[in-house]
Amino acid sequence: MAIPRTATIDIPIGQIGEVLEVSRQDLGENEVFVFNILNEEAVPLWVYLDIALEYWKQGLERQFEEAIRSGLRRAKKAPDPSEKRHHVLLLNLLASFFIEKLKLNAESGIAPDASHAAELDATALLNEALAMASTDVYTIVASANIRIARREYDEASRAFEGALHHGPNCIPALLGQASVQCALGVYRKALEMYQKVLRLKPDIQPDVRVPIGICYYQLGAPTQARKAFSRALEQVRIPVAVTAGDRVINSHPQDPENLDAMMLLAIMDWNHCRHSEADLDVITAMSLKSNAALSKVYLQDSTHPLLLIQMAERKLLQNDYAKASEYADRVLQYSNTERLRSEALFCKGKALQAQRHYKDALACFVEAGKLSPAALPVQYSIASLHISQGQIELACQGLEAILLKEPDNVEILVVSLAEDMEVDASSPTRLSFQQLASLYAPSASHQERATELFALALKHESKGSTEPGQQSALMEDAHTLLDMARASEQANMKKSLQLHVQALKSLHEKSQPILAELYNNIGAMCLMLGERDTATGPGTVLAEAKNYSDCAANEDPDSIAEAMHSNGDGSLFRVDLLETILNNDTYWCKENLLFVAGEILNYGIARCKEAGDVSMQNSNAMTKVTLSYNMARVRESLGHTNRAIKLYKRVLQEHPAYVDSHLRLGIIYLQQGQFDDAIEQFRLVADIDPKNKEARLHLGRAYMMADKKIEAKRTFDSVLKTIDNQNLPALVALAHVQLGLARAARHDPKEREDWILRGHRLYDAALKADNQNVPAAIGMGIILAESGFLADAKSVFSQVEQATGNNAAVAMNLAHVLLAADERDAKVAIPLYEKALKKGYGKDPYVLAALSRAYYILARERKDDSSMKRSLLCIEQAVKINPSDSAMIFNLALVKQQMAGVLNDQPIEKRNLNAMHAAKEGIKTAERLLIALAARTPESRPNYSLEHATLRRDYCADVRKLSEKKIHETTTLERQREERKEMIREEQKAREEEKRRKEEEENGIRKEREERLAIQRMEEQARVQANEASSQQHDESLKEEEGRKKPKGSKRTREAMADGDADGPDAPRDGKRKLVRKKSVAAKGATDPERGGRGRARGVQSQLSAEFILDSDESDSADEGNGTKQESTSNGQSSLEERRNSISEDEDVRPRPTKIKRPAFDSDSDDDVRDPDDA
Amino acid sequence: MVTHEDGIWSVAWSKRGNRIVTGSVDDTIKVWSGDSFEETNLLEGHQLGVLSVDISPDGTTAMSTSLDSQIRFWDLIHRAKTDDKTIDAGPVEAWTGAYSPDGRHVATGSHTGNINIWSTEESKKERTLETRGKFIMSVAYSPNGLYVACGAENGAVHIFDVPTGRLLHSLQGHSMCVRTMTFSPDSALLITGSDDKRINLYDVHHGNCLSSLAGHQSWVLSLSYSPDTTHFASGSSDKRAKIWDVKARQCIHTFDDHDDQVWGVAYSDDGTKLATVSEDRSMNIYQTG
Secondary structure, X not given: OOOOOOOEEEEEEOOOOEEEEEEOHHHOOOHHHHHHHHHHOOOOHHHHHHHHHHHHHOOOHHHHHHHHHHHHHHHHHOOOHHXXXXXXXXXXXXXXXHHHHHHHXXXXXXXXXXXXXXXXXXHHHHHHHHHHOOOOHHHHHHHHHHHHHOOOHHHHHHHHHHHHHHOOOOHHHHHXXXXXXXXXXXXXXHHHHHHHHHHHOOOOOOOOHHHHHHHHHHOOOHHHHHHHHHHHHHOOOOOOOOOHHHOOOOOOOOOOOOHHHHHHHHHHHHHHHHHOOOOHHHHHHHHHHHHHHHHHHHHHOOOOHHHHHHHHHHXXXXXXXXXXXXXXXHHHHHOOOHHHHHHHHHHHHHHHHHOOOHHHHHHHHHHHHHHOOOOHHHHHHHHHHHHHOOOHHHHHHHHHHHHHHOOOOHHHHHHHHHHHHOOOOOOHHHHHHHHHHHHHOOOHHHHHHHHHHHHHHHHHHHHHHOOOOOOOOHHHOHXXXXXXXXXXXXXXXXXXXXXXXXXXXXXXXXXXXOOHHHHHHHXXXXXXXXXXXXXXXXXXXXXHHHHHHHOOOOOOHHHHHHHHHHHOOOOOXXXXXXXXXXXXXXXXXXXXXXXXXXXXXXXXHHHHHHHXXXXXXXXXXXHHHHHHHHHHHHHHHHOOHHHHHHHHHHHHHHOOOOHHHHHHHHHHHHHOOOHHHHHHHHHHHHHHOOOOHHHHHHHHHHHHXXXXXXXXXXXXXXXXXXXXXXXXXXXHHHHHHHHHHHHHHHHOHHHHHHHHHHHHHHHHHXXXXXXXXXXXXXXXXXXXXXXXXXXXXHHHHHHHHHHHOOOHHHHHHHHHHHHHHOHHHHHHHHHHHHHHHHHOOOOOHHHHHHHHHHHHHHHHHHOOHHHHHHHHHHHHHHHHHOOOOHHHHHHHHHHHHHHHHHHHHOOHHHOOHHHHHHHHHXXXXXXXXXXXXXXXXXXXXXXXXXXXXXXXXXHHHHHHHHHHHHHHHHHHHHHHHHHHHHHHHHHHHHHHHHHHHHHHHHHHHHHHOOOOHHHHHHHHHHHHHHHXXXXXXXXXXXXXXXXXXXXXXXHHHHHHHHHHHHHOOOHHHHHHHHHHOHHHHHHHHHHOOOHHHHHHHHHHHHOHHHHOOOOOOOOHHHHHHHHOOOOOOOOOOHHHHHHHHHHOOOOOOOOOOOOOOOOOHHHHHHHHHOOOOXX | OEOOOOOEEEEEEOOOOOEEEEEEOOOOEEEEEOOOOOEEEEEOOOOOOEXXXXXXXXXXXXXXXXXXXXXXXXXXXXXXXXXXHOEEOOOOOOOOEEEOOOOOEEEEEOOOOEEEEEEOOOOEEEEXXXXXXXXXXXXXXXXXXXXXXXXXXXOOEXXXXXXXXXXXXXXXXXXXXXXXXXXXXXXXXXXXXXXXXXXXXXXXXXXXXXXXXXXOOOOEEEEEEOOOOOEEEEEEOOOOEEEEXXXXXXXXXXXXXXXXXXXXXXXXXXXXXXXXXXXXXXXXXXXXX
């Protein structure tokens, strides 16, 4: 579009070549004249154009518009195909004018209606133009410009694309496309475009070198950028008319010196000297240079937005916030470019933020973010503002969005952001990683994510640190370390501890103040790790630690702490030690950890005191209390219970509402059996904090242990009702209580039934909620057993046993049920009991007694005295541990007595005389014990049956008699056997003698008659053989004789028994024989008419196993004595059945209570006890 | 060294004659030389586990209590039969027993909460000191013969004045069964061991608790005071034996060699050795001085 530029415009008039000359200068004054001519004469369209442009150049917009409009009118009036090009041009021009107006409107903030109208006008015009010449490049470019104005970059880009398609070298299209690409952030493409423009038209105005420089800069090539800017400044410029549509960012074409270039160069210099590691001189030179450039720009154009931005940022850096926001405001006033505006807003926001006008700052940031949604620093700032205002959720979302956008290309981001935004070299992305992670850290549900994020941040950091000179700041930042430690607390406590220690060290190195909380946390962590099972592995215990844990350390902890403090020169105490333990697996054991925990906590307390002297801050006091509490935990863990109690009490003195202290105290009291004190403590907590489940559960347990079932029930009820109706422990505990009540209500079948039903329901509910709940399963099993469903109970226990494998309570209960279901299962039950003993009931007399009972049953069944011996041993141990239980003593006597019985029942050839003699002696002992037991007054409420003791006592005499008889029998037999053996031996001796004699004779003969040697030897041999044969024969005959005698012997016994039957006192023997085959006896017993008469004696005898008293804590045994009934089930429990008959036949039939101990409530509660950890 | 066929429940080291006597749940009592630690005698006669053994101050006789409720006496010098001296105390009428310092009496605790004092010469009950409390698990005579103390199932500790038979002090401090107690050689201190895992030190004269030592992880089963009065030893069901410093009130050493609960500890007369016996059937001798 080259229009000849002359001083005048020749206006051809008419067709004859008449020309009217109008001076360009006078166009303004001759306005009326010119328009008259234009309207009246048939002037070619290009004249209108020329005149309009002239007006434009002179800044006469109205005339310009008028000129074009009249041209358009002319074009419409006389459509002329040859003039079409000019027509389109006119349309374009007008459209461009509107677009320009639009832009101006936007800048000066004129009402949107006006700009909207202009936009509509422009669009209409362009459409018209397009309709006329759809391939006209300029039209397309103009319409693209409209799109840019509307910020529809993609469509604009497409339009430019089209324009370039029609005219590949169309500069406006190229420029437009380039600027669109710039706006879209595709700098490489934009750069290409600009370069093309530069090639096509090296002297274009405004200088494309500036945008090229910017592109280079954005692409991270500062040298090229610098070159481009310098070149732009060097150029000698020829002012060229510019189409309005070709405008690029910040075009100020009138400036003889390119301010943009200068400005940008200055900024670059400045940035360079701020970040570069070059030596001081260069920096100074550069900054001087840049300052000079800036001032130059300022002199020329004090409203240059770039300059203003720069100034704002500088002021920001100089902490001159008021000035900064002033500059930013001015930028906003003068500039309409989005990016500049957003940066200005950002600057202002920062300034406001620094001035603590958070709300306004946030508004600024949000607006900035709207203007340039891709600018991460803005987002980051928004997020951090959110954080400061406590809107964590929003902040998290924002940060997540940042991360989503820039998860990987951190390097580019680092560079671009660092230089663009002049933020410190530390990447905002990393910061956002960190910040986000820190945000997540405290909330448990996000901890995994937090850990992940920290890992990411670390990765990026290490990437960043590969660049020379960049130190890994992250690893030295103690707060980050602490955050990371907090994040990994749940997942990996050891790791967390390590991080804590690292943080402590780094804080110390930087000699920053170390909060006592840190000591507390490290100590608490050591303590928790120490209490954990994993830490109790075999480890080398440090000498100091050993001392520490061994010693009761009765000294005052404060004095220790003080002593340590004075020794420890106030520096980092014991960190080296802690590290040794951490880094060396052999030291990783409970003692060491607890020791270190104690040390650290002591140190923390000392520091707290120190700080407390200076200022009595509230939080400090609180920390100190926590430290003391943790110290007490360490003591407790070490077994220094008294010390711990004292410490807890001291904590409570200072802070009476420290709930955990109360809880721990209560638990300690509970363990020591001081139930009332424990209850007191738990109630205090429940009063302080009515919603505290822990306290209520403990309270309930304490009530249970104190045997206050009703209170316990009420407590658990209240937990379920008021706090959490799905609380499993409470559910199970309540069920346990109901089970206990059911037991207690044994004498009232209806009530019992009721409790059992309730218990069953609760267990059912608990199991439904958690089918892995072992205590509930055990409880269910017990309920089943109590109600007589032994088979079901058995299956429940077997399942649990299989599932858990090493639960002592389950093993024990399974054994109970097995035994209850069928006494012949004793062999199976024994290993189970032994397992139970091994796994947890090591000293429990109850289990020992149960085991003893199992052995006893086995021994009686098998006539096995070694089992009986085991039984004796077990019951002896049980008595030794709990001698006050006289039922155990009764059992002891019983076993001792039956020792003889078992031996008596053994087949005669198996009997061992020594054992029998010993057993006989034992009967005496048993008798003595039983006499004494029977003699006790009923008022003393012994927990065995006096009646049974009496019966047993009387029975002793019988057993003794029998034993004596048996011993006599055996002795006789043995003697006879011995005699016979002796005889045989003698006979054989005689024979041998004879043989020898004969041999000697023969030898003599041989000597005498050597010639007949061979024949005689033959004869001799034959004779010897004959001798042997005869001796064998003799042996056989002996054996036969013996065999004949044996049946005779037993017959004799039988006769004696028959006598006994008749005599009465001997009756028990009969019963005992029958016991050998219980079933048949039972069957027979039912039909035996004589049974009533002998019932009593037999009953006493046969009930042995049932009589074996197990329940020590309750009145079970007494109960049994009074006639606990067994519905005559068909499982062969003849003994019970018989007993029922023997004592009273008219009583109600009730299910037999299975002797099952309380479920493993203790062991279970023990676990829970550890719960109120607070670290 | 494995010494019995079954768990050993008690041990005593004589003041004279340097003998060790151990009583086991296998019903037997064994006598050992205090120098060579060889078994010198096997004493049989009890029908049930031997609960406690003690040696008379002159070192000639040993007494034992057993689950079979008999108190038996054994002649350690002549090994003569002393069955005629056996006392039938009735079941759990004589749980653990202790010789008086003059050797003429034996004190035993009973289930009714009484201390029975038996004459060793006449083998009969001489008098009864009543606590009206619970089962008496342990008794101890003070070396000066003035006091006899007992510990009950419920943790109560009582001290009686021997000449008058008056109850001097009822000491609180333990919450659970007191299984063992012993006086210091100067009779000024009484130490008690309980199921609550603690060892308490009492001032005998004033009857107040001086200190409560924790350290064992389980019940304290036995105590023995070193003759040099500066230490005492304890055995516990945590399978460990510990030596404590009386002044510092601290544990100064822990022996961790037994595989089962340590039922008994006993110092030698010169305080240089310590014998420990355990449920694991073994007796260990440690050099302490």
